[in-house]
Amino acid sequence: MRKTTYFTALFVIALPATAYAQQSTAEEAVEAVIEAASQAVDETAAASYKNDEPRFKGYIEPRFVQIDYPVESVLAGQEARVEFRVDVDRDGNATACEVTGPSEFERLNEETCPHVLRRGAFIAGEDDEGNPVAGTLVDRVYWRIREPDMDAFSIRFAFTQTETGEMIDCELISFSGAAPQGLETSDPCRGFGSETTLYRDEHGAPVRKRLEVTFDVKVSDLVSDAE
Numbered sequence: 001m002r003k004t005t006y007f008t009a010l011f012v013i014a015l016p017a018t019a020y021a022q023q024s025t026a027e028e029a030v031e032a033v034i035e036a037a038s039q040a041v042d043e044t045a046a047a048s049y050k051n052d053e054p055r056f057k058g059y060i061e062p063r064f065v066q067i068d069y070p071v072e073s074v075l076a077g078q079e080a081r082v083e084f085r086v087d088v089d090r091d092g093n094a095t096a097c098e099v100t101g102p103s104e105f106e107r108l109n110e111e112t113c114p115h116v117l118r119r120g121a122f123i124a125g126e127d128d129e130g131n132p133v134a135g136t137l138v139d140r141v142y143w144r145i146r147e148p149d150m151d152a153f154s155i156r157f158a159f160t161q162t163e164t165g166e167m168i169d170c171e172l173i174s175f176s177g178a179a180p181q182g183l184e185t186s187d188p189c190r191g192f193g194s195e196t197t198l199y200r201d202e203h204g205a206p207v208r209k210r211l212e213v214t215f216d217v218k219v220s221d222l223v224s225d226a227e
Helices: 024-045 062-068 073-074 105-119
Strands: 001-013 080-088 096-103 134-142 153-161 167-177 211-223
Touching: 062 105, 062 134, 073 105, 080 105, 096 105, 105 134
Parallel strands: none
Antiparallel strands: 001 211, 080 096, 080 134, 153 167, 153 211
């Protein structure tokens, strides 16, 4: 089964075109900072490599980690950092890969080299005269499970936008389902209202407006043609 997300937004009164600002929870923010710091260290190290060492053309996109994540490891909640080395020839082709710093999870160790060779692109090292030479790249894969940011939920709230674009009198009318990352039900109006777009009366003077907003998100399985 595949899943798809249906997103319906019903604006009872005209809604200013401002994006809803999603913010990470404290725990997720801390984890993101740690992972970002680790990657920054890796990127700094990569930038300091000598030209005689092969390197990635660009870091593998995080989404590919999720795509290649072994299903049994996901179900078991297994996460790890696995270190590896890749031999790269003078044409930038990977000729061999070996796990040098395995984790406690054998399945993630087994998938690391296939993942790197499948998704990675490499640049050969250079000799003192700038000619490409074969060499070895040393790096790591961070296996981290990422859950979808949004599940089924419904929320209805209202607020007043003043003559100066200020948002006041926020009211949560109803809420059900699982709150998505960054949605604070105690302050659902955050991110709405606009100081640059004002409502005006027939004479062109700024006026107050009461806005009522409804979001309804549904997540359902897709039935394949084979079924």
